[in-house]
Amino acid sequence: MTEFDESERLIWAGRGEAYAASFAKLCAYPVAHLLDAAGVGAGTCLLDVGTGPGTVAAAALARGARVTAVDPEPSMLTLAARTAPEAEVRAATLPELPFENGEFGAVVANFVLNHVGRPRAALAELCRVVRPGGRVAVTIWAKPPAPGQALLGRALAAGGAVRPPYLPAGPDPDEDFPRDEAGLGTLLAAAGLTDAACATLRWDHRASPEEWWSAPAAGVAGSGRLVRAQTPGVRAGIKRHFDMLSKEFTDPDGLLRLPHAALLAHGRRR
């Protein structure tokens, strides 16, 4: 396990509910596009990797798919079992999945490859477990981040947040890849997928300022762990800057309108 993987285990530990109440709603946007890209319909034998609270798994069940959903984090598995009761829900961690070669008709991972220390190895594993001719589809966040996505990072910087050495920002440089259409598309092609393609999805996420702050305040995701790593004084400063900067995104109804951009890539196993 890389240092980044180790820090990711801590980021999600016990945070299923806090994620479900906040960032999971943001991550739900691409789900229909992701399932379309993977060709998921009635009867598809689907593996949803990094299922979190089971949003993708539930949407696939609603299409009539047979679903296996995996995640390393127990608090996520509890939620996924509730959200997608007809799915087989079990623990598993990329880059090693406890499945046979070609066991699934399609494999998806919604905002998961951006949480692994060895993205190439993780993608190779997704490809291994899909049958020849089956589709793999993944999403990750695009870089540089869209303005709504950059809000928390700007508040952290303005509040003087310092990244502790035990909290790597991403994979080691020799494991990393450009988080743009070409970068992710090339990663899929290099994994041996044919017809590999990548497109950018853009949408405005709407949330109250309280909901948006609730995730980092609870330590959810990388931004949350960084907030939690600060002294109480710095944390209070970050929150002050968040309140000020949020005004740029506040609609007359009081909700934030946060532009986001994600990369959706898919390909077919030869």
Ligand SMILES: C[S@@+](CC[C@H](N)C(=O)[O-])C[C@H]1O[C@@H](n2cnc3c(N)ncnc32)[C@H](O)[C@@H]1O
């Ligand atoms: C941003 S959440 C996405 C959850 C879900 N796919 C969704 O759409 O809401 C990232 C998820 O990936 C899981 N995860 C992190 N590292 C992983 C790994 N190495 N293998 C599989 N899942 C992982 C986390 O536990 C978390 O549930």
